[in-house]
Amino acid sequence: MASIDRTTATRGNLLKLRTTVKFIENAMDVLKMKRDRLAAELNKLLHELTRRQKAEKQLMEIYEDLKITLAMLGYSAAFSEGLAISKMKVEVNSVSIMGAIVPKLTIKEKPSISSIENVSLYRIAEKQLSLFGELLNVAQIEASVERIANELMKVNRKVNALEKVIIPTYTKQIRYIENSLFDEELEDFARIKHVNAILSRRRT
Amino acid sequence: MRSPKIIYLIARVHGLKTHLLKSQQFIQMLRQTEVSEIYDFLLRSEYSKDLGMISMEELDAHELEKIFYQKLSQRFFFLFQMTSGKTGQVLEDYCRRIEVENLKRVTRALHAKEKISEGQLIPIPRKYQTVNFQAVLQSRTVKEMISFLRETAYEGLREIAGLYEEYNNPQVIETEADRIYYELLWKKLDKIVDEDEIRDLIGTEIDLKNLLNTLSLKYKGVGQEFLQRTVINIHYRLPRDFIQEAASASYQKIPDVLTWPKYVELTAKAVELMNGEMISEAESVFSQHLYSYAETAALRNPNNLVYVFSYLYLCFREARNLTTLATGKQLRLDDEKIRRLLFL
Numbered sequence: 001m002a003s004i005d006r007t008t009a010t011r012g013n014l015l016k017l018r019t020t021v022k023f024i025e026n027a028m029d030v031l032k033m034k035r036d037r038l039a040a041e042l043n044k045l046l047h048e049l050t051r052r053q054k055a056e057k058q059l060m061e062i063y064e065d066l067k068i069t070l071a072m073l074g075y076s077a078a079f080s081e082g083l084a085i086s087k088m089k090v091e092v093n094s095v096s097i098m099g100a101i102v103p104k105l106t107i108k109e110k111p112s113i114s115s116i117e118n119v120s121l122y123r124i125a126e127k128q129l130s131l132f133g134e135l136l137n138v139a140q141i142e143a144s145v146e147r148i149a150n151e152l153m154k155v156n157r158k159v160n161a162l163e164k165v166i167i168p169t170y171t172k173q174i175r176y177i178e179n180s181l182f183d184e185e186l187e188d189f190a191r192i193k194h195v196n197a198i199l200s201r202r203r204t
Numbered sequence: 205m206r207s208p209k210i211i212y213l214i215a216r217v218h219g220l221k222t223h224l225l226k227s228q229q230f231i232q233m234l235r236q237t238e239v240s241e242i243y244d245f246l247l248r249s250e251y252s253k254d255l256g257m258i259s260m261e262e263l264d265a266h267e268l269e270k271i272f273y274q275k276l277s278q279r280f281f282f283l284f285q286m287t288s289g290k291t292g293q294v295l296e297d298y299c300r301r302i303e304v305e306n307l308k309r310v311t312r313a314l315h316a317k318e319k320i321s322e323g324q325l326i327p328i329p330r331k332y333q334t335v336n337f338q339a340v341l342q343s344r345t346v347k348e349m350i351s352f353l354r355e356t357a358y359e360g361l362r363e364i365a366g367l368y369e370e371y372n373n374p375q376v377i378e379t380e381a382d383r384i385y386y387e388l389l390w391k392k393l394d395k396i397v398d399e400d401e402i403r404d405l406i407g408t409e410i411d412l413k414n415l416l417n418t419l420s421l422k423y424k425g426v427g428q429e430f431l432q433r434t435v436i437n438i439h440y441r442l443p444r445d446f447i448q449e450a451a452s453a454s455y456q457k458i459p460d461v462l463t464w465p466k467y468v469e470l471t472a473k474a475v476e477l478m479n480g481e482m483i484s485e486a487e488s489v490f491s492q493h494l495y496s497y498a499e500t501a502a503l504r505n506p507n508n509l510v511y512v513f514s515y516l517y518l519c520f521r522e523a524r525n526l527t528t529l530a531t532g533k534q535l536r537l538d539d540e541k542i543r544r545l546l547f548l
Contacts, residue, residue, distance in 0.1 A: 019506075065481075065483075065484075067532075067535040067537050068484045068537065068541060069483075069484050070531055070535060071528045071531040071535060071537055071542060071545055072484045072487070072488065072528060072545050073527075073531035073533055074265075074267055074269045074524075074527035075265065075266040075324075075531065076266070076269055076270070076273070076309075076324060079324070080308070080309040080312050080313070080324070081311075083312045083313045083315075083317065083318050083320070084311075084312035084313075084315050084316050084374050086316060087316075104258065112372070112373075114373055114424070114426070115312070115315065115373050115374050117308075117375055117378055117420075118420075118487070119419075119420035119423055119424065119478075119483055119486075119487060120483035120484040120486075120487060122420075122424055123423075123481075123483050137335070163471075165334065176523075183419050186260055
């Protein structure tokens with residue numbers, strides 16, 4: 001802000017500063033709009049975070065069933081059955097929400113569980129598979145919340161800096177230049193008046 | 205008049221059966237809280253020598269399970285030393301179920317392009333192996349594995365290699381291996397001593413396997429064609445047209461297709477459990493019946509060759525029960541839940 005403080009009080013500088021302030025105020029409005037949009041997006045996603053608890057509860061129920069099946073089959077047989085399941089393929093893309101890059105997960109290929117011979121293990125795999133989509137959604141939501149919150153924090157910091165520091169400094173500077181110019185004009189006016197008085201006295 | 209060799213075999217099996225753990229001992233183990241306590245308990249049994257090989261640091265249910273199945277394999281193949289001729293051949297064919305299980309494990313791993321080591325298979329003494337597992341384990345694809353099975357009892361798997369590719373499902377190979385195993389065993393039972401009793405026991409097992417397989421596949425919603433291809437073509441007490449009728453019915457309607465009262469009762473019970481989402485318990489219904497059937501057969505025919513086969517079933521039951529106990533305890537399952545899975 002030192003450069004602003006040292007600006008010489010000229011009409012040109014005043015015009016330049018006024019344009020800059022107008023530009024900064026517009027930028028701040030845009031940032032505020034971005035902040036509101038991010039906050040709205042975050043608010044929407046925060047409600048969806050509760051899905052995690054539900055998914056975790058379902059997962060725990062599946063694990064309880066899995067424990068029983070593992071106890072019945074033993075680790076080796078269950079592990080062997082699990083080996084036959086093909087891998088799941090997930091595509092990770094990025095989507096920009098008001099500048100915040102959030103991940104977008106899409107299941108490209110679901111694992112084939114039809115190769116599981118044991119029916120209880122098959123049922124568990126079936127339940128887990130249906131839950132995988134939800135778990136991916138929850139992961140996507142959590143990552144989005146984190147990134148949007150981070151972006152929101154940055155935008156908020158920028159808006160605050162503009163609102164509380166930069167714009168007041170410029171406004172102060174403009175007021176200083178305006179005051180200086182007014183003083184100069186007043187001084188000139190008084191000087192002209194004084195010169196006019198001397199000149200009229202000489203004429204008489 | 206039975207041959208002295210068979211009488212000797214039955215007498216030895218009577219002795220060997222006394223080494224099996226009793227229901228009371230399973231209940232005692234059920235009361236333990238830790239896997240290490242089960243380990244301590246088993247140190248006083250026939251397992252002590254094998255358990256001595258595990259250090260306390262690596263003691264867990266998985267390691268114990270390996271020991272249990274190693275012991276099962278030893279028990280199975282120990283009987284070979286006392287048999288010869290037709291009885292020996294039938295016993296050898298019966299014990300191939302371990303080999304079939306190992307083949308299934310390799311198939312699953314190869315299907316998923318995963319590596320599998322010999323340690324993940326149930327050990328079979330080298331001299332009793334009809335499959336070169338060292339070569340099979342080196343295979344890169346299921347097709348390559350099948351090519352290694354030429355000149356073995358599983359040569360028939362080559363014929364369904366195309367079907368496996370069509371369905372892209374290792375279950376095709378697995379059920380075919382089962383079918384080959386049971387059909388071969390069934391054929392070998394011809395004119396064996398005490399054929400009727402042994403056929404009754406093995407026939408019941410095949411029926412129960414077919415029932416469980418049909419129920420499982422129907423529950424999974426598999427198509428009729430696949431279901432018909434994966435069935436063992438031996439119907440002991442199951443109606444001849446069982447598969448055709450079951451294929452077009454829902455899994456809840458399978459008991460209506462059956463005629464043998466015990467099967468109707470068992471299947472209805474399994475369906476009820478499946479409807480209540482107790483799938484593991486539903487599967488246990490069939491195994492439970494098989495083991496109690498084997499136990500009854502042994503009690504009714506103490507001087508019959510079926511006693512030897514009953515003993516082998518009970519060995520299998522013991523391995524399964526011990527695995528359930530060790531795994532259940534490690535996973536901190538409720539005693540009541542473990543109790544429901546035990547075959548007592």
